[in-house]
Amino acid sequence: xSIIKNCMKLEFLSKSENESFARVAVSSFVSQVDPxxxxxxxxxxxxxxxxxxxxxxxxxxxxxIVCIECSIENNIIEIIIKDKGKGxxxxxxxxxxxxxxxxxxxxxxMGFTVMETFVDEMKVESELGKGTKVTLKKVIAKTIEQ
Amino acid sequence: xxxxFETVNNILICKLDGEIDHHTAxxxxxxxxxxxxxxxxxxxxxxxxxxxxxxxxxxGAIIGRYNKIKDMGGVLGVINxxxxxxxxxxxxxxxxxxxxxxxxxxxxxxxNQ
Numbered sequence: 001x002s003i004i005k006n007c008m009k010l011e012f013l014s015k016s017e018n019e020s021f022a023r024v025a026v027s028s029f030v031s032q033v034d035p036x037x038x039x040x041x042x043x044x045x046x047x048x049x050x051x052x053x054x055x056x057x058x059x060x061x062x063x064x065i066v067c068i069e070c071s072i073e074n075n076i077i078e079i080i081i082k083d084k085g086k087g088x089x090x091x092x093x094x095x096x097x098x099x100x101x102x103x104x105x106x107x108x109x110m111g112f113t114v115m116e117t118f119v120d121e122m123k124v125e126s127e128l129g130k131g132t133k134v135t136l137k138k139v140i141a142k143t144i145e146q
Numbered sequence: 147x148x149x150x151f152e153t154v155n156n157i158l159i160c161k162l163d164g165e166i167d168h169h170t171a172x173x174x175x176x177x178x179x180x181x182x183x184x185x186x187x188x189x190x191x192x193x194x195x196x197x198x199x200x201x202x203x204x205x206g207a208i209i210g211r212y213n214k215i216k217d218m219g220g221v222l223g224v225i226n227x228x229x230x231x232x233x234x235x236x237x238x239x240x241x242x243x244x245x246x247x248x249x250x251x252x253x254x255x256x257x258n259q
Contacts, residue, residue: 016169041230048201052168108206110238
């Protein structure tokens with residue numbers, strides 16, 4: 001059985017127009033491991049949440065750079081979304097369902113909850129004034145050929 | 147994302163077409179609110195048949211419209227949710243406050259009761 005090992009890195013301005021672009025780019029990259037439609041939708045949605053967090057919260061809708069690193073090893077996908085924005089003061093609070101620091105912008109406060117639900121592992125690292133790194137891991141189920 | 151509107155029995159049907167994310171949520175908010183205010187209609191149904199993607203920004207936009215309609219004494223429902231839209235609605239707990247209908251006819255019947 002051949003081993004699939006690949007990686008890519010993507011950087012873009014923290015503009016909301018780039019949210020769709022990020023989803024398409026990552027979807028295209030992970031398609032090499034033949035995810036199901038459901039797995040692909042879950043990856044796209046989790047990624048979209050993390051990118052949106054960087055744009056809205058890290059950079060406060062101002063200009064910055066969002067970086068995505070994606071790696072594949074066999075059927076495990078790892079996606080890292082990084083920014084050099086303001087950082088998260090209280091990660092546990094930020095991850096509480098329905099909590100948002102921007103209720104006036106009609107934010108649902110469900111971003112991290114959606115990410116956790118749609119991937120197998122999620123890790124959030126952040127430092128105030130320096131930035132945030134979100135690591136998402138998803139195992140793509142494979143059909144075992146007999 | 148495109149939005150088209152029609153009215154049935156004093157209910158505003160909003161047909162969403164495309165992706166609902168942070169970038170397009172503002173358009174959803176602005177166009178739906180403007181239409182509600184223009185036609186003084188307080189009952190609203192979102193049709194998700196042509197929605198190809200939705201994340202929690204979409205949930206926020208729907209909740210915002212729910213709050214507006216509720217303040218007006220109206221009702222909000224959704225139809226034609228595909229399984230991915232259903233999943234994010236479920237994760238968000240939105241079905242506890244917004245009713246899902248199997249068809250437009252069913253929604254209209256219930257709204258008119």
